[in-house]
Amino acid sequence: MNSTTKTTTGNAAKGARSDENLNQLRLLPGRRYTSSEFAAAEWEQMWTKAWLLLGRESEMPEPGDYQVEEIGLESILMVRQKDGGVRAFYNVCQHRGNRLVGAECGGVDHFVCAYHGWKWGLDGGLEWVKDAEDFPADTCQKVRLAEIKCETFAGFVWVNMDPDCCSLREYLGPVWDLLQAFPLPDMRRYMALTTRVPCNWKCVHDNFNESYHVGVLHPQSSGHIDDNYKDTGFFTYNNGHSLMKMKSGRPARRGDKWSEPTPMLETLMHMWELNPDDFKGRPAAVREALQQQKRKLGPSRGYKHYEQLSDEQLTDFMHFFIFPNISASITADGCHFLRARPSRNDPGQCVFDNWFYATEPEGVTTPVVLPGAIVTTVPRGTDVPHEFIEYGSRSLGLGIDQDMSANIGQQLGFQSRGYKGGLLAGQENRVRHFHDTIDGYIAGHKPVRA
Ligand code: FES
Ligand SMILES: [Fe+2]
Known part of the structure; x- marks a missing residue:
């Protein structure tokens, strides 16, 4: 009895020690997302100082x-x-x-x-x-x-x-040049939905700052986006900005196996005159073949800006985070802008904007791939109207619906006494960079002049 008691106590003590070690690794306590005092500090020190x-x-x-x-x-x-x-x-x-x-x-x-x-x-x-x-x-x-x-x-x-404040160019630093590769000013708006979501604004950008969740939360994307973190590029810049380059135009590799190409990937192959049958058993080769076809056929189809883009920019997702609240997934053909703004008086809510802009090549009507892999041909010439919708009244696109449901689930978890803070993987370093920058503002630091 005594020895059992001793053993139990010993394990408990050991458990307490390892918990202590683990707790030192934990970041992002729930109060960052739930506390009105933290939200007020963000407002006074960060929102009113950042571009x-x-x-x-x-x-x-x-x-x-x-x-x-x-x-x-x-x-x-x-x-x-x-x-x-x-x-x-x-x-x-x-x-x-x-x-x-x-x-x-x-x-x-x-x-x-x-x-x-x-x-x-x-x-x-x-x-x-x-x-x-x-x-x-x-x-x-x-x-x-x-x-x-x-x-x-x-x-x-x-x-x-x-x-x-410093100039916008100084604030954006290298992101200024990286964004200039894409014809953002000439893109037309194909989607503009705004809704109020029951989660803190940071949940939205934490989520878009990592691809760790993609294979789990968005299984539909594994046939045309390679979410393996070892093949993904992660870059952080001054002032909280960052970039994640995700290979696309090929499926994700799971262990030794490639995922099956999705209909989305086949649509892209047809759009660029590739025959999916030619790639049976070698889906990894599609990405490079798409790059070559876009390089060859793009300019004559009106996609003049392809000449300015690198091979990877022709197929891959460039997920920019522009501090504090723009997540922009830019491809050769469009830009999915996601913006979360803080609620006026409730840290557990945010205003979420879901915009999609795409190029509109001169003189041609080509399909546009919208978020959620919707392929559409929209009448040319005008932006779609901006709509305010009630959250849940209709879909924001499958991928965004999935993201939001996780963000709302997190917000509930952040209120729990059982949540002790987050544990971040190496591939979640952009989340860490985002929060470190917020802490820097709250501590009184100003943006660095690049
Ligand atoms: S004229 Fe604007 S408040 Fe009086
Ligand atoms: Fe996602």
């Missing part, structure tokens, strides 16, 4: 065209100027704080506040005040809308609420 991708240039082509985007506690108004530039302002009237613009987008000559009628110019200047003589002298001449740093790059409008 944020908010608008799309092509959606405001003419002077006076504007877009409004919500981010956390703020609403940001971006407007095309008469000189062709874009400026951004806090969407707040400087008389007594009314929200200046209610619509998501539109075109105007002036902004008129609905409360007392103050009229604001496109450049943020105050143009007209009712009963101006009733205000102290000069008041109206001096008041302007509160302007925010704003730059355009890759077809998008980026803003930074920190007046002392």
Whole structure:
């Protein structure tokens, strides 16, 4: 009895020691995702200091065209100027704080506040005040809308609420050059869905920052995406950005076996005049054959930008993470943008944007492969409208539905007293980089000038 008791105690003590060792490896405690205090620190120290991708240039082509985007506690108004530039302002009237613009987008000559009628110019200047003589002298001449740093790059409008921030180019560093290889400004929007998801915004980007889950959560992709981490490239850059290169155009290898090619891969072969029968028993060869066909046939089919792309860029997924909240899966033919924004007052919720942009070659109608392996030919010329949907009311695409269900499951787990923090594999290093960067901001570090 005594010896049994001793043994049990000994094992318990040993167990406690190994738990201690394990606990030292654990990162990302649940409170990072559930605590209002942590969310407030992120807002004050990070969201208001980082460059944020908010608008799309092509959606405001003419002077006076504007877009409004919500981010956390703020609403940001971006407007095309008469000189062709874009400026951004806090969407707040400087008389007594009314929200200046209610619509998501539109075109105007002036902004008129609905409360007392103050009229604001496109450049943020105050143009007209009712009963101006009733205000102290000069008041109206001096008041302007509160302007925010704003730059355009890759077809998008980026803003930074920190007046002392570095330039966008400095902020993006090598990612600036990497993105320039792709014709992002010329791509057209084929999908734009926004929904509110019951998980913290970081769950969404943790997920897109690793491919560890792909073979398990997305079994449908193993026939055209090779998710083996040993064949995947992981790169991290200053300021929290990162890149993951996943080989595509061939199935995943599981042990000694290749997965079966999916109908998706066969569709790609047909699109590029390859016969799937020629690749029976050697699916690994499809990727290189696709690269050669795209190189040979692409430019004459209108895909002029292929000439600028490397072989791997012709077939593979370049999964960029642009800190703090853009996950962009870019291929030769399109870009799947995923953005999660923090909820105004609930760390357990986020606003999730699911956008897909694709090239539209001159003079040809070619199928476009949308997320979820949907192949479509969409009428040319205009962007699809932006839709707000209730989460769960319809599919966001199979892969995204799968991702979101896992993110929601995690959020539930993060609230559990039984969750002791995450254990990250080497291949999840981009998740670690993402969180280390958030911690750096909270500790008061500013983005590095590259
Ligand atoms: S609050 Fe806008 S005019 Fe008064
Ligand atoms: Fe996923």
